[in-house]
Amino acid sequence: MSIIPSEQAPESGELIDLVDRYLDQRLDEAQGKKLETLLRDDPQARRYCAERIRLHSELHSLARPLRIEIHEDRNLVIEQSGGVSTVTARQSNRVSVAPSTAMVQNPGRNRLAAWWLLLPMVLGLALAGWWIHSSRQDAARQQAPPHLIAALENASFEAENLKDGEIRNSVVGWETSTSKRHSAVVNPGKSRLSGGLHLPQTEAKLSSPQALSLTIDRLGEAGWVRQRLYGETAIGTKRLQLADIDGRTIRVEMNLIRPAVEGTAYAENDVFFYAGIQEELRPGRKVASYQINTGKEGWAQADRSLGLNNDQLVKVSFDLKVEVGEMRGDAFFVMGIARNSPPGGEIYIDDVSLRLIDR
Amino acid sequence: MISKPLHLDQAIASELTRDDEAKIARFTEYLAELRPVLSSFLVTQTGGDSNAAGDCLQEVALVLWKKHDVSWAFEDFRRYAFRCAGIEARAYRRKCHRLGKRIVYLAPDVIESLGNETLELAAMDPLPSRRRLDALRICLDGLDPLQRELLDARYEKEGVGKTVIDIAKERSCKIESLYKRLERIRTSLQGCILKRLKELQT
Numbered sequence: 230m231s232i233i234p235s236e237q238a239p240e241s242g243e244l245i246d247l248v249d250r251y252l253d254q255r256l257d258e259a260q261g262k263k264l265e266t267l268l269r270d271d272p273q274a275r276r277y278c279a280e281r282i283r284l285h286s287e288l289h290s291l292a293r294p295l296r297i298e299i300h301e302d303r304n305l306v307i308e309q310s311g312g313v314s315t316v317t318a319r320q321s322n323r324v325s326v327a328p329s330t331a332m333v334q335n336p337g338r339n340r341l342a343a344w345w346l347l348l349p350m351v352l353g354l355a356l357a358g359w360w361i362h363s364s365r366q367d368a369a370r371q372q373a374p375p376h377l378i379a380a381l382e383n384a385s386f387e388a389e390n391l392k393d394g395e396i397r398n399s400v401v402g403w404e405t406s407t408s409k410r411h412s413a414v415v416n417p418g419k420s421r422l423s424g425g426l427h428l429p430q431t432e433a434k435l436s437s438p439q440a441l442s443l444t445i446d447r448l449g450e451a452g453w454v455r456q457r458l459y460g461e462t463a464i465g466t467k468r469l470q471l472a473d474i475d476g477r478t479i480r481v482e483m484n485l486i487r488p489a490v491e492g493t494a495y496a497e498n499d500v501f502f503y504a505g506i507q508e509e510l511r512p513g514r515k516v517a518s519y520q521i522n523t524g525k526e527g528w529a530q531a532d533r534s535l536g537l538n539n540d541q542l543v544k545v546s547f548d549l550k551v552e553v554g555e556m557r558g559d560a561f562f563v564m565g566i567a568r569n570s571p572p573g574g575e576i577y578i579d580d581v582s583l584r585l586i587d588r
Numbered sequence: 589m590i591s592k593p594l595h596l597d598q599a600i601a602s603e604l605t606r607d608d609e610a611k612i613a614r615f616t617e618y619l620a621e622l623r624p625v626l627s628s629f630l631v632t633q634t635g636g637d638s639n640a641a642g643d644c645l646q647e648v649a650l651v652l653w654k655k656h657d658v659s660w661a662f663e664d665f666r667r668y669a670f671r672c673a674g675i676e677a678r679a680y681r682r683k684c685h686r687l688g689k690r691i692v693y694l695a696p697d698v699i700e701s702l703g704n705e706t707l708e709l710a711a712m713d714p715l716p717s718r719r720r721l722d723a724l725r726i727c728l729d730g731l732d733p734l735q736r737e738l739l740d741a742r743y744e745k746e747g748v749g750k751t752v753i754d755i756a757k758e759r760s761c762k763i764e765s766l767y768k769r770l771e772r773i774r775t776s777l778q779g780c781i782l783k784r785l786k787e788l789q790t
Contacts, residue, residue, distance in 0.1 A: 252631070253767060254636060256636070261694065265698050269697065275702060278705070279709045282628045282636075283624065283706065285631065289642075289743055292744050
């Protein structure tokens with residue numbers, strides 16, 4: 230048997246042209262019909278097309294080597310009975326295979342263990358269980374290809390699709406974490422149990438049935454909320470890694486309003502607001518951030534001062550330029566009140582829109 | 589889910605177990621071998637769109653990782669991979685249809701026969717896929733710089749380096765003529781690969 234899989238038959242220029250147009254996505258309807266007829270009627274044409282596709286895939290393989298990224302969470306539950314313990318492990322995985330930015334040199338078996346960098350294992354023995362976060366390959370350290378991500382999607386926001394690449398969110402909750410004492414979803418326009426609107430001047434300007442309220446107390450404890458980011462790919466959503474959005478810009482739009490906290494010592498209510506992209510695990514460093522001084526007082530770190538009056542609804546837009554550096558892990562969008570804000574302040578946020586730009 | 593007795597003083601491994609390593613080694617070996625033909629198959633099922641095929645491959649790999657077992661022989665892995673690929677490709681086509689995205693649709697019977705042809709082609713090939721890739725690498729090294737630049741523009745990662753359009757502007761030529769050149773380069777590469785493989789045979 231020949232090791233040469235197939236000898237190349239001379240093909241017509243038309244077939245070659247049509248197949249290459251097909252592979253370069255330059256085929257119009259009429260050409261598509263012509264190719265279809267050729268492929269249906271002529272086994273030789275089918276074989277040629279299959280060979281051309283194989284070459285095309287191989288060229289892609291060389292240009293975009295295989296990259297496999299595995300994230301693994303294990304949840305171990307240990308139960309003790311009669312001196313013998315039983316451990317139950319639940320495991321969930323996420324694997325992504327994508328081209329890396331560099332050529333892969335056929336990694337050998339002995340390198341496999343080195344590929345996997347075990348994340349810090351957190352073992353907390355309680356009645357309930359142990360948590361272990363683990364693993365991933367060295368290859369996963371390489372940047373993920375940005376072309377995979379066409380849009381951001383945040384499933385736990387109340388989302389309304391506007392157009393390709395854009396999701397508008399009314400804040401109704403959050404997936405991951407928040408400082409609960411200082412973050413809440415409020416229902417503007419709804420009477421409180423005690424009767425009357427909570428902050429009538431402010432709420433009259435918010436058309437949404439839900440808005441996010443962030444506050445800061447006199448001890449400097451401030452509200453914040455963060456959400457896991459998802460990306461929309463051609464065939465569904467993908468949990469985003471920081472590396473997926475490295476070098477990209479995320480345009481954020483949102484409505485802000487500072488209520489007049491009347492009758493308190495903090496009626497001035499100049500809060501400092503920040504938003505950013507944050508790593509999942511501690512220390513929760515930001516790979517992009519934007520800081521807004523909402524009021525008149527200065528804030529040295531602010532990227533922008535709005536000079537708002539209380540109850541003045543404003544739509545703000547800013548860009549988060551993501552520079553991941555050495556940081557790895559899942560990507561989160563975070564926003565909150567800076568802890569050096571004047572205490573007692575409150576801010577409402579709604580219609581948060583995240584859009585991935587500069588593909 | 590696994591459940592086994594464990595003494596509380598038993599150390600919980602903080603490194604990969606041998607089973608983990610074996611699983612990873614098997615998985616990467618099988619997937620690397622299958623990737624070219626799996627990609628080819630997905631290209632036939634996604635209207636010739638390599639990027640869509642790449643996205644589908646990602647999902648296929650996810651399912652394979654979750655489902656595959658170390659006891660699987662390569663043939664088990666291969667069969668399962670193509671079954672997943674078929675499902676993913678159908679899901680992609682349904683999604684395109686739902687979103688009104690235009691893809692170059694060939695008739696379902698043609699898509700099926702073309703997909704089968706890619707599988708037959710791979711089945712007839714006794715060589716590991718890396719041998720063909722090695723031959724292709726040698727052939728690529730033999731291209732002149734202008735040919736290589738054009739090929740890189742077509743196959744390199746999007747957003748990196750020049751595009752075919754950039755080259756057309758730079759060389760003041762029509763995009764159509766560049767695609768014609770690409771066609772000739774591909775044809776010469778096909779011939780070159782066969783020649784290299786023949787050399788290996790002798």
